[in-house]
Structures are given as structure tokens and as C-alpha cells.
Amino acid sequence: MQYRLAVLPGDGIGREVTSAALTVLKKIESLFSFSTEVEEADIGGAAIDRFGHPLPQRTVEICQASDAVLLGAVGGPKWDNLPGDLRPEAGLLGLRKTLQVFANLRPIRVFPELMDASPLKREVVEGSHFIIVRELTGGLYFGEPKERRQTANGLEVVDTLHYTEDEIERIVRVAFDLATKRRGHLTSVDKANVLESSRVWREVVQRVALDYPQVQVHHQLVDSAAMMMVQKPTFFDVVVTENLFGDILSDEAAVITGSLGMLPSASLSSRGPGLYEPVHGSAPDIAGQNRANPLATLLSLSMLLEHSFSQHEAASVLEKSVLSVISQGYRTADLAGRHHQALSTTEMTERVLAALEDQVGCQTMKSAQ
Numbered sequence: 001m002q003y004r005l006a007v008l009p010g011d012g013i014g015r016e017v018t019s020a021a022l023t024v025l026k027k028i029e030s031l032f033s034f035s036t037e038v039e040e041a042d043i044g045g046a047a048i049d050r051f052g053h054p055l056p057q058r059t060v061e062i063c064q065a066s067d068a069v070l071l072g073a074v075g076g077p078k079w080d081n082l083p084g085d086l087r088p089e090a091g092l093l094g095l096r097k098t099l100q101v102f103a104n105l106r107p108i109r110v111f112p113e114l115m116d117a118s119p120l121k122r123e124v125v126e127g128s129h130f131i132i133v134r135e136l137t138g139g140l141y142f143g144e145p146k147e148r149r150q151t152a153n154g155l156e157v158v159d160t161l162h163y164t165e166d167e168i169e170r171i172v173r174v175a176f177d178l179a180t181k182r183r184g185h186l187t188s189v190d191k192a193n194v195l196e197s198s199r200v201w202r203e204v205v206q207r208v209a210l211d212y213p214q215v216q217v218h219h220q221l222v223d224s225a226a227m228m229m230v231q232k233p234t235f236f237d238v239v240v241t242e243n244l245f246g247d248i249l250s251d252e253a254a255v256i257t258g259s260l261g262m263l264p265s266a267s268l269s270s271r272g273p274g275l276y277e278p279v280h281g282s283a284p285d286i287a288g289q290n291r292a293n294p295l296a297t298l299l300s301l302s303m304l305l306e307h308s309f310s311q312h313e314a315a316s317v318l319e320k321s322v323l324s325v326i327s328q329g330y331r332t333a334d335l336a337g338r339h340h341q342a343l344s345t346t347e348m349t350e351r352v353l354a355a356l357e358d359q360v361g362c363q364t365m366k367s368a369q
């Protein structure tokens with residue numbers, strides 16, 4: 001089997017973590033007998049520096065011609081003063097919109113060995129395992145108008161939260177479908193006490209719920225949901241929400257897992273390539289130091305193998321290998337604390353490569369018995 005993969009390293013630690021993922025992918029290909037034609041392309045600040053635009057047409061074409069896209073992260077202080085539509089982040093938003101990857105899945109899982117890495121109490125985080133389903137191509141990040149205006153009374157500014165009913169319904173259905181395969185519990189997060197868009201969101205959830213009588217639905221306002229997420233994270237199973245709310249809540253949820261460096265994501269469309277990226281950004285504070293935790297990107301690669309390549313066994317073995325390095329006590333600096341030695345990005349990647357060999361070796365032995 002041969003797949004086509006577009007790799008967009010982007011900026012900052014994006015380059016380091018995608019490089020780790022490519023090393024791991026090569027190993028997986030040899031262990032599971034498939035091959036991938038990888039094409040790298042620029043996005044974000046790197047693309048601005050080379051081509052004067054955060055999302056060059058060539059990058060879009062390479063992504064569209066691929067089975068999947070793996071992205072590192074974009075942004076950094078060097079480009080922070082550019083106009084909004086020419087910033088690195090605009091490149092990423094443009095790519096998500098062009099690929100129509102409206103369903104952003106962000107699984108939040110507590111690894112037992114990392115329970116004490118969270119600043120939250122062990123008894124609060126223990127057993128947390130939920131997934132945030134974030135609407136990714138609409139809402140406040142995309143609505144028009146979105147502009148600054150000079151008026152007689154000074155500067156005024158507008159961002160717009162816009163949704164069609166269809167856009168809400170398609171993401172809500174993704175969330176209901178997921179809930180049927182999990183604990184059957186859906187929390188829809190909105191701000192229906194203030195926003196008209198949230199009131200329509202709630203109506204759509206209530207209407208779609210009629211098709212899923214086996215799913216228990218809970219509506220939660222975003223402010224109290226933010227509190228509940230760190231107070232009682234085990235309450236949540238599937239969380240569905242608007243673009244900006246999902247962005248904020250998922251970084252908050254990272255606290256439960258111990259580090260933003262552990263959170264993967266998959267962004268899926270109805271057809272066309274999926275986009276896989278860690279939840280974190282380009283981390284300028286540690287960029288270029290070989291200190292970044294590559295595990296969020298490796299878990300995103302596992303989601304890619306599952307959803308876009310249908311290499312289910314490889315996906316599962318990669319996930320188990322990540323679990324295994326953590327349970328063997330290997331940690332990058334974000335998780336090392338006082339009790340562990342901090343491994344570099346490349347050292348952690350080598351541990352995952354070794355764990356992959358071990359996992360596949362164990363499976364071969366089991367099937368030979």
C-alpha cells in the first residue's frame with residue numbers, strides 16, 4: 001500500500017516535532033509494510049519568509065493531492081506585527097477552511113503515570129477520558145465582517161460569530177455519533193444566556209438529539225464548563241462546541257493531562273484529506289533547543305494512521321508505544337519535574353522507536369504461540 005502525505009512543519013517547535021514524526025513514520029512503514037510518499041511544504045512564518053504569504057498556492061495543491069496532512073505549528077514573535085490576514089495563523093486558518101476540515105477531534109486522556117504531573121489533585125484527574133469536538137471552519141474565527149474601522153470617534157473593531165444551521169448540524173452529528181461509541185454522554189457547550197448564535201446552536205442540538213435517544217445530552221454554559229473541566233473532568237465524555245470555545249477549553253484540558261505537549265488532534269472533512277496537528281503552538285520560548293515534547297505530534301500521527309490511512313494496527317501500536325515510554329518513566333522537560341531526567345526531543349523519539357520494535361516483537365511472539 002502506498003500513501004501520499006503532505007508535511008507542513010511550520011514554525012518554532014513545529015519543525016522539531018514533525019521531524020520526530022517523520023522518523024517514527026519511517027520505522028512504522030518498515031514494521032507494517034506500507035510506504036508513504038512524503039512531500040514537505042511551507043506554511044505560516046516559514047512561508048511568509050520564503051514566499052511573502054502564509055499559505056502559498058503550492059502548499060494548498062500539495063495538501064489537496066495528499067491522503068493526509070501532518071502539520072507542526074505556526075507563528076512566532078517575528079511575525080506578530082503583520083496585518084491579521086498576513087500573519088502565520090491566517091495561513092493555518094486558510095488551510096483548515098480550504099480543506100473544509102470542520103470536525104476537530106481533541107482527545108483528552110490521563111495517562112496513569114502522569115497523574116501526578118498535573119497541578120490538579122490525583123483524585124480529580126483520575127479516570128478522566130473525554131474528547132472535545134471543536135467546530136473548526138466557522139464561528140468567531142471566520143465570520144465576516146472582521147475588521148478595524150477608522151471613525152470620527154476613533155478606531156472601532158469588529159469580529160463576527162457566524163454560523164449556518166447546516167454548519168452547526170454537521171458538527172453536532174459528528175459528536176453524537178462519537179458519543180454512541182463511547183459512554184453515550186454529550187455535553188454541548190455554549191453561551192446561550194447571551195449569544196443568539198448559541199441559542200440556535202442549542203436548538204440544533206435538541207433537534208438532532210431526537211435521532212439519538214440513547215445519548216444523554218447536557219447543555220453547559222462555557223464559563224461554568226471551563227470551571228467544571230478542572231473541578232470534575234471525569235464528568236465529561238464528548239464535548240461539542242464552537243470554534244473559539246473549543247480552542248480555549250482544549251488548552252485548559254491539557255492541564256488535566258500534565259502538559260500541552262501530550263494533546264493530539266485530528267481535523268476531518270466529509271471528503272478529502274484529514275489534517276493532523278498537535279494542539280499546542282510553536283512554543284517560541286523553547287524553539288530550536290531540542291526540548292519540545294514530540295508525543296502530541298506522535299499521537300496525532302497515530303490518529304492519522306487510523307483515520308486517513310486505515311492502518312489500524314499501526315495506529316494502535318504507535319499509541320501503545322507512547323504509553324509504554326511514559327510508563328517506563330521517560331519524560332521531556334515539560335513533564336520531568338524533580339523525579340525524572342529530562343530527555344531531549346530526539347532522545348524521546350529514540351525511546352518511541354525502541355518501544356515500537358518491542359511492541360511489534362511482542363505481537364509477533366503472541367501470534368506465534
Ligand SMILES: NC(=O)C1=CN([C@@H]2O[C@H](COP(=O)(O)OP(=O)(O)OC[C@H]3O[C@@H](n4cnc5c(N)ncnc54)[C@H](O)[C@@H]3O)[C@@H](O)[C@H]2O)C=CC1
Nearest residue numbers: 073074075076260261280281282283284285286292293334
Ligand atoms: N496550531 C498552531 O499552529 C498554533 C499556533 N499558536 C501560535 O504559537 C505561538 C506561541 O503561542 P503560545 O500561546 O505561547 O502557545 P504554545 O502552545 O506555543 O505554548 C504554550 C506553552 O506551552 C509550552 N509547550 C507547548 N508545546 C509544547 C511541547 N510540545 N513541549 C513542551 N512544551 C510545550 C510552551 O513552551 C509554552 O510555555 C503564537 O504565535 C501562537 O499564535 C498557538 C496555538 C496553536
Ligand SMILES: CC(C)CC(=O)C(=O)O
Nearest residue numbers: 089090092093247279281
Ligand atoms: C493558532 C490558531 C489559528 C489556532 C489555535 O490556537 C488552535 O487551533 O488551537
Ligand SMILES: [Mg+2]
Nearest residue numbers: 247248251279
Ligand atoms: Mg489553540
